[in-house]
Amino acid sequence: MSLTFAGVSLAFGAEPVLSGIDLTVAAGEFVVLLGPSGCGKTTMLRLASGALKPGRGTVTSGFARAAVVYQTPRLLGWMDALDNAAFGMKSLGVRRAERRERARAILMRLGLAEADLAKRPSRLSGGMAQRVAFARALAVEPDFILMDEPFAALEAGLRRRLQDLVRAETERSGVAALFVTHDVAEATRLASRIVVLSARPGRIVADFANAPAREAAEAFEAAAALLRRSDVAAAINAAGGEEF
Amino acid sequence: MGAAERALWSLSGLVVLALAWAGGHAAYGPFVLPRPDETVATAFDLVGSGAAGAAVLATAGQALLGWAIGLGIGLALAFPAGFLAPLGLAARPVATLLVAMPPVAWIVLALIWFGPGGGADAFTVAVTVAPMLFGAALQGLASRDPALDEMAAQFRAPPLVRLTDVIAPQLLSHLAPAAGAALGFSWKVCVMAEVMASGAGIGGQLAIARAHLDLPATFAWLLILVALALLSDTLLLWPLRRRTAAAR
């Protein structure tokens, strides 16, 4: 089971967005896609999830069930948190009582309080809403989970707590992950492998293994080392010295 | 503002209206405006004695039937037009054209096609509100959030789940106000058709009252009509509005 990009290029109109992408995500891997804003990260994720077809090359997925956590939560405003978390299971035909029970268990594990379960998304905080979106993805028991900067809009402390949750949950289920970010420390904290994209049109400029950092200092040291790598530094310079 | 204070303000508008009416009566006399209390008493008399029953039932039947048919047709056509781009493009100008048709034109046509008393009232209502509701439903479908569609497709939601959980709630928030406006329209158009064509229902009674220059009766029937419109709006659309308000 794996996901493979083979010679993938894509342009929106005349504007090339991705160029010559070769990438394989194997079962159980946690791959972080790191790249500057606008380099085509979201586009790559949409290709990986099948929401978009490549212009050139092929994307093949051997995974049985992929689930996505988007940059914004994309919850259904007319349902409470519990039903939102259960939406994926409802789509799979899981009975109401059973899916609500399973959704409740996952939401509690992710740190929602009993009182939050009956709240509509408009009454949830940003962090709560992203937890519900994460729960909705976990609940379908995917073998591949795609995450698009899910915590970019959150404050740093909360972001770290949610990163810990993501790591705990993916380690627990062994699900393969493709996680997009432009935050270098987030990459070193989560990834078993880091793939660095250049500025638009996105090309892969570095691809290396990473041991997920266990604490903040370690994550920042690894981030500093990453930025000093010659291939990454060259890409940053080529992008006009723009930081990630 | 508290609930009591809000209710008081809502009521104050009606009080001002009643005072203006009473003032008009005092200024211009009973042949222009009948006394408000006399009119209300006449209306209660008509309803209480059972004399209004048949007319109210006839008008309500035709107005609500026409509204329901118009809603059904509008929705049934909005879905194919909303999901098949060429159909949507073809349907839009036709709907605009039909919305621009004056209801009176339909009344004349219905008279020619069905003759008086052949369901022409409900037909006129249905054909007047259907394009309004079609347009609103189409708008509702077009303005839904594509990000939610992508999410639902990603979770492989079957068509029925997409309809009930993703599409319908977004559609309703557009459709509910239009359905309310169309319902108010239904009563007016129905009574107009009755006055001009069928001579049945409240419209028929209005025509008789006019012929007798019976101003209190004319106003009493209008009062009954307005009360019916408000009642139907409350009963049929309040649950819908509450749902859409909660969704936001």
Ligand SMILES: Nc1ncnc2c1ncn2[C@@H]1O[C@H](COP(=O)(O)OP(=O)(O)OP(=O)(O)O)[C@@H](O)[C@H]1O
């Ligand atoms: N549907 C689309 N139609 C046209 N252009 C698009 C579309 N989606 C993305 N683009 C363009 O493709 C480029 C890459 O977009 P993408 O969203 O993949 O970037 P990103 O790396 O995710 O950026 P960010 O970090 O800011 O989210 C951008 O220039 C964007 O304007």
Ligand SMILES: [Mg+2]
């Ligand atoms: Mg993006």
